[in-house]
Amino acid sequence: MPGPIQSLSRAAAIMRLLAGGERRLGLSEVATALDLAKGTAHGILRTLQQEGFVEQDPESGKYQLGAELLRLGQSYLDVHELRARALVWADDLARASGETVYLGVLHQQGVLIVHHVFRPDDTRQVLEVGSMQPLHSTALGKVLLAYDPVARGQLGDGPLESYTLRTLTDPADVDAECALIRERGWADSIEETWEGVASIGALIQDRRRNPVGAVCVSGPVETVTEDGFVKPSLVASVRSAARAISRDLGAGRF
């Protein structure tokens, strides 16, 4: 029986649809958006609802994602080996660098943040665990693009989305940058995704030397860069954190 289970794929599509649109969606909206009969969509939604994956606003009748997803998402983090091993190293890195630290893994067409250590000052920051970052314009993403063929495959060959003037939008340019990244062993991104923000990332690999994720520090251009280049001391910190995590995962001695 090689072939996905239809009702499951549809349920997944519905959840993604609900996750995408910011506001709640009605039954008919869901049905037409996914080209389903209303009855079919209703059956799936009803099941998802009683499993807790979807909730229904009692007054408007509209649907939104459910609490069970949050619980299961947390369970995902609990068993995430890379994250568990990286926790203390990420903390150390944040303390040593004075900047925000992210830990990300490849997921679909982006980088999923699985750990986030706030910059050790008292500015108000929002936790970004569970959110996605683009592959072609962030340090985390470019590290994965450089070392993980699967990531490169996800990128495709079409023009890429532009976020700032410095975003690389031509896949060929990204490939060239990836060659450089492989050569020197780390990636950076200076205002390629958000104005005023720069980051430096390095690869994490498992015991078999497979790429499994990336760490980065991220912060204001003013503190992360100097004369237009990222500070070498930060690069060293990130790389050594990445090596430490990889070693912890059993990647072997260096």
Added chain:
Amino acid sequence: MPGPIQSLSRAAAIMRLLAGGERRLGLSEVATALDLAKGTAHGILRTLQQEGFVEQDPESGKYQLGAELLRLGQSYLDVHELRARALVWADDLARASGETVYLGVLHQQGVLIVHHVFRPDDTRQVLEVGSMQPLHSTALGKVLLAYDPVARGQLGDGPLESYTLRTLTDPADVDAECALIRERGWADSIEETWEGVASIGALIQDRRRNPVGAVCVSGPVETVTEDGFVKPSLVASVRSAARAISRDLGAGRF
């Protein structure tokens, strides 16, 4: 077609099973645990896998939850109205009280933490958003038990799990306490779940006065209580935060 979609319910059961057992589970384990034919379990797992809800460890072949759940869980938080409105109030409450602040909603047989503000000192703390707390032994839980009939229904009438010597394990005792909570308008829990930890909670209601969640402060007994009782000043802070959030939700003037 009133009746859940079989394959979907089974998929949900599989994900919950994977979330429960700390370690990864093999195909056969899943199949026998849920009393499914191996082929059936495999079909569901394969679909879940290609949707990103489940991942398979390539060397052992065992299954674990997937990254898509984390992403969707985050999306759940993004649209969560209660949480959005409560963010700043929770921050203020943490600053004013000097203690950890939790925001929780009823989910199945427990309280799901949807927001968590660290105690404003520099101790290392782990984020508990997405985790569950028991209903009958925490301030959050008891608030919900006192005001939300659905929560009370979830509790059942059997003996309750005991965590410390002070845990109330008889539903009748809990009901009596709930009556008190309704009378005075707030709940506390002193070492009923974790030794050394006390908390104070109050109800949040929506524009229709329906209970929708609860806030609490939580901290060491030494700072939260005085002479065996919770500090009145903290009670006042929590209650006014709860009122503020309720008002923000449109619960009307008080």
Added chain:
DNA sequence: ACAGGCGGTCGACATTGTCGACCGAAGTGT
């Protein structure tokens, strides 16, 4: 070398999810 476990596949079967018409309620524009 063997036995027993694993994850995964296959094809027949009938259960199960799907479809589109239909319903009452609520909203909307006139």
Added chain:
DNA sequence: ACACTTCGGTCGACAATGTCGACCGCCTGT
């Protein structure tokens, strides 16, 4: 106040669909 639309939800017939259990090749421990 009216007809008209659109909403969420239900129903029953149909066949497409998911389910089942035997089977396969592989690896592991004996």
